[in-house]
Amino acid sequence: xNAIALAFVLLAATTDATAAAVTDPEGGYTAKALPDGSxxxxxxxxxxxxxxxxxxxxxxxxxxxxxxxxxxxxGYDLTQDPKPSVKVESGKLIATLGGVARCxxxxxx
Numbered sequence: 514x515n516a517i518a519l520a521f522v523l524l525a526a527t528t529d530a531t532a533a534a535v536t537d538p539e540g541g542y543t544a545k546a547l548p549d550g551s552x553x554x555x556x557x558x559x560x561x562x563x564x565x566x567x568x569x570x571x572x573x574x575x576x577x578x579x580x581x582x583x584x585x586x587x588g589y590d591l592t593q594d595p596k597p598s599v600k601v602e603s604g605k606l607i608a609t610l611g612g613v614a615r616c617x618x619x620x621x622x
Contacts, residue, residue, distance in 0.1 A: 542580040554580045557609045562601045573610040585616035
């Protein structure tokens with residue numbers, strides 16, 4: 514992958530805006546409770562690797578938000594890692610982004 518394609522992938526992976534067509538990314542997330550009550554999240558997505566004719570992106574920011582919403586149904590504050598880890602393996606672009614969710618207390622009826 515050339516440097517321009519990698520730079521595009523890093524930019525696209527950290528934002529929700531997508532300038533190119535996106536295939537449905539495969540992936541999931543892990544959640545780990547931390548001693549302070551917050552939750553460490555890691556989301557991973559994959560799609561076909563980019564080419565000169567076809568850029569690729571994975572909306573990791575949206576995936577991280579969705580994972581936080583699932584773990585904290587009453588709301589949350591989310592701190593996102595500054596950049597994802599990105600690799601290309603067997604023709605697939607695989608990207609992982611971490612963050613920490615601090616769940617808000619559930620609203621009382």
